[in-house]
Every structure is written in structure tokens, then in C-alpha cells.
Amino acid sequence: MNPEAVMECLIDELHITLEKMSKAKKLEDKRQYSEIVKNLSESLGVFFNVATDWLQEGFDEYDEDYEDDE
DSSP, rough: OOOHHHHHHHHHHHHHHHHHHHHHOOOOHOOOOOOOOHHHHHHHHHHHHHHHHHHHHHHHHHHHHHHHHH
């Protein structure tokens, strides 16, 4: 599956859950929504960490190429 599509779905679900949490009246409902928000956020964090690592590797290669030119 396309990672970008997965991230978009996670972001959409996070937005929907936050809206539901803001409308919840019972403390137990708010707690359940907060757990969902936590899980969705952690899942998004995995994608952001992978993207950061991937981008960092690209810059490391650029730095090595630049050093060779000097």
C-alpha cells in the first residue's frame, strides 16, 4: 500500500476522533478517544521517523559527495 495514502488515512481518522472527543460528555468516552488519538499519533510517528531517516540518509550521501569535490 502507498505510504502516503496510509498517512492520509491516519490523519483523517485522527481528525475525526479529535472532533468526537471534543463532543464527548462522559469522562470514560473522552478517555477512550484519548487512547485512540494516542495510538493514531504513535502510528503517524512511525511514518515520520522513517521519512526522517530516509531524508537524513539522502543528506549524508550529499555531504560525502560534496567533500569529494573539495
